[in-house]
Amino acid sequence: xxxxxxxxxxxxxxxxxxxVSKVYEALSTIDGIANWWTKETSGESRSxxxxxxxxxxPDGKExxxxxxxIIELKKNKQVHWRFxxxxxxxxxxxxxxxxxxxxxxxxxxxxxxNWRELVEFTAHCSMKWATFLLSLKSLVETGKGKPSPNDxxxxxxx
Amino acid sequence: xxxxxxxxxxxxxxxxxxxVSKVYEALSTIDGIANWWTKETSGESRSxxxxxxxxxxPDGKExxxxxxxIIELKKNKQVHWRFxxxxxxxxxxxxxxxxxxxxxxxxxxxxxxNWRELVEFTAHCSMKWATFLLSLKSLVETGKGKPSPNDxxxxxxx
Numbered sequence: 111x112x113x114x115x116x117x118x119x120x121x122x123x124x125x126x127x128x129x130v131s132k133v134y135e136a137l138s139t140i141d142g143i144a145n146w147w148t149k150e151t152s153g154e155s156r157s158x159x160x161x162x163x164x165x166x167x168p169d170g171k172e173x174x175x176x177x178x179x180i181i182e183l184k185k186n187k188q189v190h191w192r193f194x195x196x197x198x199x200x201x202x203x204x205x206x207x208x209x210x211x212x213x214x215x216x217x218x219x220x221x222x223x224n225w226r227e228l229v230e231f232t233a234h235c236s237m238k239w240a241t242f243l244l245s246l247k248s249l250v251e252t253g254k255g256k257p258s259p260n261d262x263x264x265x266x267x268x
Numbered sequence: 269x270x271x272x273x274x275x276x277x278x279x280x281x282x283x284x285x286x287x288v289s290k291v292y293e294a295l296s297t298i299d300g301i302a303n304w305w306t307k308e309t310s311g312e313s314r315s316x317x318x319x320x321x322x323x324x325x326p327d328g329k330e331x332x333x334x335x336x337x338i339i340e341l342k343k344n345k346q347v348h349w350r351f352x353x354x355x356x357x358x359x360x361x362x363x364x365x366x367x368x369x370x371x372x373x374x375x376x377x378x379x380x381x382n383w384r385e386l387v388e389f390t391a392h393c394s395m396k397w398a399t400f401l402l403s404l405k406s407l408v409e410t411g412k413g414k415p416s417p418n419d420x421x422x423x424x425x426x
Contacts, residue, residue, distance in 0.1 A: 117275045122398075123391035125423030215424045219391060233281035233377060240280075240398030244422070264402070265283030266373045 119223035125215035146246040146255035277381035283373035295347045304404040304413035
């Protein structure tokens, strides 16, 4: 189901020295997501399924949470999420990971799109996604990511 | 001189635990830029001045270079560059760093704007800018950044 695309989006590209199947596994399973984005990940990672993610401070207090629906899982090609709850600005936005192979790399084209407007929080999220994509790269290449609460802190918002 | 703004832009937000004057110094001087972006930085950092940046591989070969004009230096508030040569997609694009203080942080609102269109290279540059902004944060907070050629590599393009 196509929707009208809005212009504000975060777009990142990373290359991961690993087979595409390994990257897809890290993006398409609950265990995978828990090892690069946030340890507090639960739900059902299947087309039409819903996933809950929670972000805790080091002392265990909840700082935020989100729920997304899995719109599409195309094996070794694409993972597509749509946010259903969380920060107000995220609701009904889409995150898409497109995967391809080049040389020894799996290329991840990441897009968080359909933001209603560009706000300071968009710029914060752009930096956070960059650090989480480096966490994904590290997880797949070395076995160890930096999921929340061990995520890289970038500003006074987190 | 205002120009029509195009929609495609990279926007990042980082917070640096340091006085705004220290962050401004790292953005507005040749030595500063050389310590977080690329060691090969030369030119005149004054309004109307031009700056050359070169990117070398670890064995000293040039991988790329750019030249930008300093459009504006507003002390402790804003640094604005416009690219005059370099990758074709960068020519006549603008990079703006807006600085403000919040709590113990200097907030850097970074924008690389006026891209003619969104291309895969935009997504690559978005990731690279994120790592260079973390390099800037590290330089100001700890005295040590990761300028090229010691920059964080993110994909098969660099």
